[in-house]
Amino acid sequence: MTEYTKIMLDESDIPTQWYNIIPDLPSPPPPPLHPGTHEPIGPDDLAPLFPMDLIGQEVSQERYIDIPGEVLDVYRLWRPTPMFRARRLEKLLDTPAKIFYKYEGVSPAGSHKPNTSVPQAYYNAKQGVKKLTTETGAGQWGSALAFACAQFGLECEVWQVRASYDQKPDRKTMMEVWGATVHPSPSEVTEAGRQILALDPDSPGSLGIAISEAVMQAAPDPDTKYALGSVLNHVLMHQTVIGEEALKQMEKVGEMPDLLIGCTGGGSNFGGLSFPFLREKLAGKINPTIRCVEPASCPSLTKGEYRYDFGDTIGLTPLVKMHTLGHDFIPDPIHAGGLRYHGMAPLVSHIYELGMLEAEAIHQSECFDGAVKFARTEGILPAPEPTHAVAATIREAVRCRESGEEKTILMALCGHGHFDLRSYKAYLAGELSDYEYPTEKVAAAMERVPVISEA
């Protein structure tokens, strides 16, 4: 009989505030710039797309922001989420390391994404907005926003990348069950979509095109706004409920991590788990190493440059300072669709530059090899994105076996792979490609990044 495997919290342990790391940092992140003037943007520049409460959170200097009761009432449907000690995986690996994981796959949409879709929908509804538009690649974010809109009586219109729309019909149906309208992107609905289709009627689409369609639909309509599922400061802040709960759970069993591991695509799952631990580290209370894991074929932190670039492929968004592989770089078709992003959250990028984070890149076949080991011992089938965290955790646990170190590892398991079994099938059939890092493609994309003269 073991002492604990699953570490539960009570409903009263759900955090009642989000944590904003910015005031605790030794320097603030550089401001977003207007794409035309290259001057820092103001709230008015963002008002056509976001409600004022979220714009306020994006630039807030407050360390804590109260979570509205209406949002907590929805969080209660799946929060607090469980933390597990991966005893069966430890045994398989014969490691002296203690492996813990915080599991966000118990949310209705199956990932951490509802932690931010719910407050985003709430603040929009509060401001009288009637409809939200968004893009979705893997389908996780579109599902999360569809669910959240259903909770607050908002319409939801999603542009799903054509390739995903065709390959993942179940994600589309899930969004429709929650009441959303789903278009393949490129679509005939927007001017951007029509232009692309005129050039290539069979276009498989891209996240960049889908963002353009969702933004173009929202911007001119005062009753419609746009929602983004990662990258922005307020999104990462909403996700800190993960880390706040994880701190309580580690304390509950008298442990504290020596090492935190999370996958990074846009950075929201990683920031959500790690920022509360970083706060404690900055306060000198704990001293964990904090490690980002990214795909070897799309390694924005380990190979990208830290400079101003667009958040979308076409170049409609403000310029943000981040690690980037070039805004029009199209990553190879790895299965972790949520990590196929040319950039990294400006906040994660900034903290990485401050030397407070490590990063490593792993190929997808090693990730799925780890995921199958994980599924056979811990039961859960990870989504392709967190298989990167699983593989990095296994690497570390094996190092501990060799060194004899009794390291305590905390891993972010941000979602389940119930809608991603096609990728497991490809792995089991030996059909998974490890795309090498495309040096020349990235160099070419970086040529097209605008040159900003910084003050």
Add this chain to the structure above:
Amino acid sequence: MTEYTKIMLDESDIPTQWYNIIPDLPSPPPPPLHPGTHEPIGPDDLAPLFPMDLIGQEVSQERYIDIPGEVLDVYRLWRPTPMFRARRLEKLLDTPAKIFYKYEGVSPAGSHKPNTSVPQAYYNAKQGVKKLTTETGAGQWGSALAFACAQFGLECEVWQVRASYDQKPDRKTMMEVWGATVHPSPSEVTEAGRQILALDPDSPGSLGIAISEAVMQAAPDPDTKYALGSVLNHVLMHQTVIGEEALKQMEKVGEMPDLLIGCTGGGSNFGGLSFPFLREKLAGKINPTIRCVEPASCPSLTKGEYRYDFGDTIGLTPLVKMHTLGHDFIPDPIHAGGLRYHGMAPLVSHIYELGMLEAEAIHQSECFDGAVKFARTEGILPAPEPTHAVAATIREAVRCRESGEEKTILMALCGHGHFDLRSYKAYLAGELSDYEYPTEKVAAAMERVPVISEA
């Protein structure tokens, strides 16, 4: 701010004993009979298919049986499961009823099935068995057994009904991720399968054929045994962990149900939730109404006869006394594959005959209508099987709105529908058929039920 929505328990609240309701009943259920002699069967008759520990549990007169530590160590991966107060659904329905639901979809396989697959795999491994065979229709049971076999180092061979094998490739991959071998049924692997294929190379298969294949593969091989996911006494007993936890959760918030509602196919989810509440009712401590819900097109309790019949279509199993529509009755292709069974657990049938249970039958379009309401308020997409419980709960909540009664309802939500979105798609597209009860087909099947002269 609400008082509670999600009712959590600690790991220490996982039950350490299964509850066997048989000694608490005013009379025992009639014994299974040998199909040849019509005499009660003994342990030796079952030994080729099941390990002695499970045969002992099947006929046990002990009220409680200790759950082995090795089984508890696996239960901890998802137990205790959460209970919810469906506050958002109550609000939508404008009902004074309090609706609670116990959610088993957090298990690795996505349903209550691992509650019994894990002990079944454990006892087989303990006896030195190397491999388990089974059938699966919707895929839930096959997944649960594949997961359990991975935990105890057993091989697992699953015959998946051909129609399901073709329509649900993700369930097949899930079983393979956990290390199982999956055959479509009918298959070329067994004599039974080859015979069917010789007659009809395009046979879509049936649960009955798949059972025959799994049993035929296991019976002659001393290292291989067979596992069944419902119907038998020991299976229902393993599921009582659901009801034991639910009792604690209701007590934790100072509530107790006036009405329990669960869907019934083979009866294991229903028995698992209701038997511990029945124990308390028999002891005079509480007095809930307990209601089974079944598909209108396959209503074994409300329309079937209570008599001895075979458990499988072909007639290989012992004869058991149960509510049956005839062992070779093939139900219409409703989406709730787990409820497409001609009979009902002998134990549930017996207790129903004792007058301790109610039953009602509902068509699938009403079920999916309820499921979409549920998903839009509570977030979770129910599997097609528990949509029957959802619809019955909504019926009752609406009655309470009309009568003003503040009834407390506890519903069994036995699994999620992540692999069943095809059925939601059909519902949303208005393509769901409500099959009428096939009076003549059942009458014909009942003609073929053997006549047993009971002592």
